[in-house]
Amino acid sequence: MDKKNKISCSCGSCQLFLNDPLPKYSVMCACEDCRQALRWAEINGGKKPKDILYSVYLRSDIQSYNGIENMIATQLRGDASSTRIYCKNCFSCFAVDHVNYQNNVFMIQPDYCKQNFNLQIPPLAVLNLQDYPGEFAELESDTIPVFHSRKYPQERKRFLSIEPISEYLTPPKIPAKGTTIREIISKIGKIRVLDLIRGDNLEELENE
Numbered sequence: 175m176d177k178k179n180k181i182s183c184s185c186g187s188c189q190l191f192l193n194d195p196l197p198k199y200s201v202m203c204a205c206e207d208c209r210q211a212l213r214w215a216e217i218n219g220g221k222k223p224k225d226i227l228y229s230v231y232l233r234s235d236i237q238s239y240n241g242i243e244n245m246i247a248t249q250l251r252g253d254a255s256s257t258r259i260y261c262k263n264c265f266s267c268f269a270v271d272h273v274n275y276q277n278n279v280f281m282i283q284p285d286y287c288k289q290n291f292n293l294q295i296p297p298l299a300v301l302n303l304q305d306y307p308g309e310f311a312e313l314e315s316d317t318i319p320v321f322h323s324r325k326y327p328q329e330r331k332r333f334l335s336i337e338p339i340s341e342y343l344t345p346p347k348i349p350a351k352g353t354t355i356r357e358i359i360s361k362i363g364k365i366r367v368l369d370l371i372r373g374d375n376l377e378e379l380e381n382e
């Protein structure tokens with residue numbers, strides 16, 4: 175029987191096997207960068223981005239991996255804080271690193287890659303609603319904390335006060351037993367900077 179710890183792209187040529195497949199927390203993200211990154215992937219053959227994305231955090235501790243030669247690491251712009259790993263064949267995005275994750279966790283959006291284990295846990299917050307493209311976002315819960323941005327110190331404080339988020343946005347107390355997501359990114363080699371204009375939904379790239 176397969177161990178329940180596998181994340182892969184949709185064509186199967188990239189695979190990560192985790193040492194700790196237990197999701198640490200999840201959020202719903204409406205930011206324009208997540209959408210733009212998936213939109214870029216969609217143009218290349220990936221899946222169409224939703225307006226709000228279920229995003230889940232896992233320990234940056236990878237037991238083994240396959241298909242590093244099929245992985246590409248990208249950033250949206252030269253000043254980006256996030257690095258996203260895609261399959262260069264099917265353009266699934268199966269791992270996202272951000273400077274704030276401190277190599278303790280990495281993020282995945284389960285709708286945009288494959289997993290052989292359960293990653294559904296109740297989201298703790300809805301983030302970046304200022305970027306939501308519609309008029310009013312229908313949220314599944316009317317008690318979940320919402321954040322229009324995290325630009326202001328009181329917003330960041332409120333976000334970090336939600337247990338257990340701050341615990342995972344600090345350097346890990348227990349070091350990874352396996353390979354970290356940042357080690358995977360450095361093994362991929364060069365990070366491709368896409369130089370996309372912030373907030374552009376890339377309509378014009380469609381016909382190129």
Ligand SMILES: [Zn+2]
Nearest residue numbers: 183185261264
């Ligand atoms: Zn693939």
Ligand SMILES: [Zn+2]
Nearest residue numbers: 203204205208
């Ligand atoms: Zn986002």
